[in-house]
Amino acid sequence: MDATSDKSSNVAKKKRLRDAEATKLRILEAAKSDFAKNGLGGARVDVIAAKAKANKRMIYHYFGSKDNLFQTVVENAYLDIRTAELKLHLDDLEPKEALERLVQFTWQYYLRNPEFITLVNSENLHRAKHVKKSELIKTASRKFVAMVSSILDRGVISGDFRAGIDPVQLNITIAAIGYYYITNRFTGSIIFERDLMDKDALNERLEFNIDTIIRLVSA
Amino acid sequence: MDATSDKSSNVAKKKRLRDAEATKLRILEAAKSDFAKNGLGGARVDVIAAKAKANKRMIYHYFGSKDNLFQTVVENAYLDIRTAELKLHLDDLEPKEALERLVQFTWQYYLRNPEFITLVNSENLHRAKHVKKSELIKTASRKFVAMVSSILDRGVISGDFRAGIDPVQLNITIAAIGYYYITNRFTGSIIFERDLMDKDALNERLEFNIDTIIRLVSA
DNA sequence: TCAGGAAGTAACTAGATGGTGCATTAAGCG
DNA sequence: CGCTTAATGCACCATCTAGTTACTTCCTGA
CATH class of the missing domain: 1.10.357.10 (Tetracycline Repressor, domain 2)
Structure with a gap:
């Protein structure tokens, strides 16, 4: 629909290498899935990070702690x-x-x-x-x-x-x-x-x- | 009620230093309490042992594994x-x-x-x-x-x-x-x-x- | 265009955590 | 009373886990 879109002005943003919002969302999705599957105690931060294809450090960067996430x-x-x-x-x-x-x-x-x-x-x-x-x-x-x-x-x-x-x-x-x-x-x-x-x-x-x-x- | 009871023949057994049944029961009670409080994943074997006033070794002796317990x-x-x-x-x-x-x-x-x-x-x-x-x-x-x-x-x-x-x-x-x-x-x-x-x-x-x-x- | 901040990475730590090997000690039977 | 067996205790391990440090790479606004 929007073949001429450039990177900065695009409503349906195309993927970029660094995207804080997208990373946050991926972390939240992965966390929901893992917390639901294993409970707060059973879920593993490393697993969430891997599933979100994000570095574990990002979880602490955006959410501060496992509890906060x-x-x-x-x-x-x-x-x-x-x-x-x-x-x-x-x-x-x-x-x-x-x-x-x-x-x-x-x-x-x-x-x-x-x-x-x-x-x-x-x-x-x-x-x-x-x-x-x-x-x-x-x-x-x-x-x-x-x-x-x-x-x-x-x-x-x-x-x-x-x-x-x-x-x-x-x-x-x-x-x-x-x-x-x-x-x-x-x-x-x-x-x-x-x-x-x-x-x-x-x-x-x-x-x-x-x-x-x-x-x-x-x- | 039974003042003349001796150690071997006593229906309401008096405490003895080594009592497999009593220890098992204490472990089960402690385990129920801790599993209920923290879930299978969140419960800690060391905590259960301590609460049961039993050595952790006993849990593995009687029940084999946390899962089995x-x-x-x-x-x-x-x-x-x-x-x-x-x-x-x-x-x-x-x-x-x-x-x-x-x-x-x-x-x-x-x-x-x-x-x-x-x-x-x-x-x-x-x-x-x-x-x-x-x-x-x-x-x-x-x-x-x-x-x-x-x-x-x-x-x-x-x-x-x-x-x-x-x-x-x-x-x-x-x-x-x-x-x-x-x-x-x-x-x-x-x-x-x-x-x-x-x-x-x-x-x-x-x-x-x-x-x-x-x-x-x-x- | 380029500087500085934001996004991202890898390696690490300190303390848990489930599970064991082995020595020790009490029970109870003959 | 002594001997066998079951109950118990201690120290230890390999691995995992939440959280961190120090660093690199990308993005963007002036």
């Missing part, structure tokens, strides 16, 4: 899901439809981004010390709770939902029924003697979860 | 909860009562044994490679699923529950709504801006969970 990764992970949720524009849907859509979205998000789950698990192993410091996460979370709260309110007014449901409890339950299934897919597949990640099993679970939530809120 | 800890953890569940004798209760009791038990078990949750998380990070090897866990799990299945069947016959509910999906959901809350208590308390481990909050959650499950199965 993890903090950034976790923060990004939370902001990503919260942003995606807001983009659903659930306020434009009928209450029941909005809730079903949210359950479906949450399920699919976990399915497509299992690193999110592992990162959250690792963060809780460390008693949320990184999330605690992030104002960005707190602000985004507030918006999210408000969104679900508003769906509930609209549903009560329309007569679809019963009154008195705590939006936080509902939120937790919607997350829980998807999260648990995915995070424990390995032990679960053995204990229940069926492949929980089979395509049909996944669809079945989504249906079950939507049903669970609708029954929970219905008037 | 973890396997034993995870196996015991599963057997403990499965045993406790069977002791509930839910078959003696009315279906609805039995289900409520199971939800409550599961919740309280997680609350009192948070190590169980962290161990399961760690085991899933390692793709269940240890659980996969344990026939004991598989046998115990089968009995557990059968138990819930029988409650469901009885409930359908009595007219309390609707037909066609998959006992595995129900099992997963019962575990999920408690497990998620507890495992993510640290990030959750920040994101939802309330202390999820407050006594009132815990009671509220249990009520909510029982309600969720009863609404899910009711005819």
